[in-house]
Amino acid sequence: MDVDARAEAWAALQLVPGLTTRALVALLRAFGGPVEVRAASRASLTHFVPGELADAIRGGPDAALLERTLNWLAAPGHWLVAWDDTDYPAPLLTLADPPPGFCYIGRRELLNRPALAIVGSRNATAQGTAHAEAFAAALSAAGLTIVSGLALGIDAAAHRGGLSGAASSIAVVGTGLDRVYPPANRDLAKRLAEHGGLLSEFALGTPPLPGNFPRRNRLISGLSRGVLVVEATLNSGSLITARLAAEQGREVFAIPGSIDSPFSKGSHRLIRDGAKLVETAADVLEELELTLPAEPKVTARDPDPPPDGVPGRVLAALGYDPAGIDILTERTGLSTQAVAAALVELEVSGRVAALPGGSYQRLR
Amino acid sequence: MDVDARAEAWAALQLVPGLTTRALVALLRAFGGPVEVRAASRASLTHFVPGELADAIRGGPDAALLERTLNWLAAPGHWLVAWDDTDYPAPLLTLADPPPGFCYIGRRELLNRPALAIVGSRNATAQGTAHAEAFAAALSAAGLTIVSGLALGIDAAAHRGGLSGAASSIAVVGTGLDRVYPPANRDLAKRLAEHGGLLSEFALGTPPLPGNFPRRNRLISGLSRGVLVVEATLNSGSLITARLAAEQGREVFAIPGSIDSPFSKGSHRLIRDGAKLVETAADVLEELELTLPAEPKVTARDPDPPPDGVPGRVLAALGYDPAGIDILTERTGLSTQAVAAALVELEVSGRVAALPGGSYQRLR
Numbered sequence: 050m051d052v053d054a055r056a057e058a059w060a061a062l063q064l065v066p067g068l069t070t071r072a073l074v075a076l077l078r079a080f081g082g083p084v085e086v087r088a089a090s091r092a093s094l095t096h097f098v099p100g101e102l103a104d105a106i107r108g109g110p111d112a113a114l115l116e117r118t119l120n121w122l123a124a125p126g127h128w129l130v131a132w133d134d135t136d137y138p139a140p141l142l143t144l145a146d147p148p149p150g151f152c153y154i155g156r157r158e159l160l161n162r163p164a165l166a167i168v169g170s171r172n173a174t175a176q177g178t179a180h181a182e183a184f185a186a187a188l189s190a191a192g193l194t195i196v197s198g199l200a201l202g203i204d205a206a207a208h209r210g211g212l213s214g215a216a217s218s219i220a221v222v223g224t225g226l227d228r229v230y231p232p233a234n235r236d237l238a239k240r241l242a243e244h245g246g247l248l249s250e251f252a253l254g255t256p257p258l259p260g261n262f263p264r265r266n267r268l269i270s271g272l273s274r275g276v277l278v279v280e281a282t283l284n285s286g287s288l289i290t291a292r293l294a295a296e297q298g299r300e301v302f303a304i305p306g307s308i309d310s311p312f313s314k315g316s317h318r319l320i321r322d323g324a325k326l327v328e329t330a331a332d333v334l335e336e337l338e339l340t341l342p343a344e345p346k347v348t349a350r351d352p353d354p355p356p357d358g359v360p361g362r363v364l365a366a367l368g369y370d371p372a373g374i375d376i377l378t379e380r381t382g383l384s385t386q387a388v389a390a391a392l393v394e395l396e397v398s399g400r401v402a403a404l405p406g407g408s409y410q411r412l413r
Numbered sequence: 414m415d416v417d418a419r420a421e422a423w424a425a426l427q428l429v430p431g432l433t434t435r436a437l438v439a440l441l442r443a444f445g446g447p448v449e450v451r452a453a454s455r456a457s458l459t460h461f462v463p464g465e466l467a468d469a470i471r472g473g474p475d476a477a478l479l480e481r482t483l484n485w486l487a488a489p490g491h492w493l494v495a496w497d498d499t500d501y502p503a504p505l506l507t508l509a510d511p512p513p514g515f516c517y518i519g520r521r522e523l524l525n526r527p528a529l530a531i532v533g534s535r536n537a538t539a540q541g542t543a544h545a546e547a548f549a550a551a552l553s554a555a556g557l558t559i560v561s562g563l564a565l566g567i568d569a570a571a572h573r574g575g576l577s578g579a580a581s582s583i584a585v586v587g588t589g590l591d592r593v594y595p596p597a598n599r600d601l602a603k604r605l606a607e608h609g610g611l612l613s614e615f616a617l618g619t620p621p622l623p624g625n626f627p628r629r630n631r632l633i634s635g636l637s638r639g640v641l642v643v644e645a646t647l648n649s650g651s652l653i654t655a656r657l658a659a660e661q662g663r664e665v666f667a668i669p670g671s672i673d674s675p676f677s678k679g680s681h682r683l684i685r686d687g688a689k690l691v692e693t694a695a696d697v698l699e700e701l702e703l704t705l706p707a708e709p710k711v712t713a714r715d716p717d718p719p720p721d722g723v724p725g726r727v728l729a730a731l732g733y734d735p736a737g738i739d740i741l742t743e744r745t746g747l748s749t750q751a752v753a754a755a756l757v758e759l760e761v762s763g764r765v766a767a768l769p770g771g772s773y774q775r776l777r
Contacts, residue, residue: 321689
């Protein structure tokens with residue numbers, strides 16, 4: 050096992066039951082470092098924390114859990130990054146409550162790159178995930194590391210895009226790093242571990258607890274220069290992340306959408322409250338006073354010309370909001386059969402997506 | 414001909430070649446009124462305008478054109494509204510260059526109601542026209558008279574919605590009021606003449622000249638408390654109207670849409686520049702500090718209750734678009750004789766008008 054005494058002390062302190070970030074920070078300030086905190090006498094600890102907590106610190110964490118953590122840290126590409134490490138992300142130090150340390154898997158050099166958070170709903174529309182992936186790909190190619198959670202929908206799409214660019218992508222998760230939640234993102238987590246990063250301030254073994262996700266959100270925004278909300282319902286956690294970002298002095302960006310889509314209502318509320326409306330990755334870069342590299346990838350959405358004939362008419366009638374076959378029949382004056390056949394053709398060519406409930410959404 | 418001397422003087426001055434609004438205003442201020450301007454000596458006129466213009470004023474307009482204008486004004490529901498009329502729209506007086514007078518067809522009492530302009534692209538999407546019509550219907554029902562141009566697309570949809578509500582709709586056109594441009598909106602213009610209003614500051618006979626439309630736009634915004642842009646491309650004239658509105662101190666509202674739709678790019682630019690993003694008619698009313706009435710307040714359109722019995726059924730079946738006896742027979746299930754008798758009764762009471770070709774049009 051090649052974990053040094055300092056890393057072991059950090060890991061041990063992270064696992065002490067009941068030791069909050071605030072109390073740990075007070076102790077680190079008082080004693081100078083994690084090794085010194087662990088070596089402190091009960092009497093001196095109780096100047097800063099209650100007696101029971103002093104006992105818990107001196108007793109140390111559960112031995113099996115510490116062993117497991119040290120084993121995990123011994124594996125290649127696994128790290129405990131503490132605030133006195135040179136790789137500790139500088140932007141986190143501007144927060145009111147930066148984590149004293151966090152577990153990390155992946156490329157450490159990504160931790161201090163300029164970063165942009167991309168967040169949104171789990172049940173995003175096909176257009177929403179396409180936008181998240183396209184913006185992330187363009188911004189990562191332009192040198193911004195993408196930061197998001199590890200949820201389905203927008204989060205996963207943002208990482209797929211981020212991984213495709215040079216600046217890659219980091220997932221900040223709400224569980225211990227020895228777990229992947231949700232399990233459906235196992236392959237994505239593996240790719241992030243190899244080519245990007247996975248970050249958690251929670252101890253190994255921490256299950257997905259609802260209370261931990263809002264806390265996690267402050268790191269998503271805290272690591273980033275700004276937060277881009279792609280699609281969000283009015284009760285989406287993304288709005289919490291956006292609010293935290295504003296409080297942390299980060300930029301907030303939002304992609305607008307149809308006023309008929311519940312997945313755009315959150316973005317629209319943010320824009321009304323002062324978020325920047327963005328239509329392209331270049332808009333984000335401009336606002337952050339960065340520039341796209343010579344060959345921008347983001348607007349290359351539609352290299353092939355629009356279809357002719359009946360499919361072309363149906364696509365034009367569909368516009369950019371979801372619509373059902375009945376509406377399209379009415380708008381085009383075509384028969385139901387003709388519209389249905391055109392929709393199949395458009396779906397096969399990747400122009401439209403069928404939505405639950407029988408309506409169709411234009412993709413490009 | 415029952416056009417009085419004052420109206421005749423206004424009409425004559427409006428037709429003098431080369432007499433700009435600015436010069437006319439200076440003369441009206443100097444001499445007190447249109448009759449006095451026409452009676453002024455060449456010497457006194459030349460204190461304010463060049464000699465050639467003084468000659469043109471004293472020479473008067475082309476006699477045939479004046480005759481045609483006076484004939485037009487003598488028709489019921491045709492007006493020349495001048496800035497010393499009590500019905501002259503008060504909001505226009507706040508403009509830098511209010512028209513001294515304008516031609517008007519329709520309900521004069523609409524000219525001083527609270528109004529909202531709804532504008533957008535001619536080639537709008539199906540959703541765009543649906544949004545324009547729905548917002549206009551709700552806002553007209555809430556007491557805001559809708560103001561727009563007379564173009565296809567968003568303009569026409571806004572008027573259809575506005576006409577359905579109590580506060581109705583006014584088209585501000587860029588041609589003389591004896592022309593309808595584009596011809597496809599002939600039926601809409603007829604309905605506006607009967608149930609709403611049509612307004613032009615241009616002399617009768619003025620053809621659709623490109624240069625007149627931007628000038629016309631300042632009246633669309635000028636008449637209104639705010640301008641709602643529904644769908645607009647980046648080169649849409651609607652953006653000019655919105656800019657004029659902001660310069661005139663009017664509110665600017667915009668409906669967002671998909672970032673992939675060229676018809677939302679204009680709206681998005683406006684939102685970035687400070688326009689209010691709106692998702693519902695209630696958003697517009699809230700921003701204007703108005704509220705949606707529980708029951709629409711404005712009932713001026715139909716003071717007497719709708720007829721009962723067979724005439725009531727026929728009127729309901731007629732709706733607000735022209736229909737022939739055959740269609741009404743089919744819609745009501747009544748005999749041809751019963752429908753014909755009801756139509757005579759409705760025509761006598763001023764509810765419907767017989768149109769050339771045997772169809773009927775609801776008037777109120």
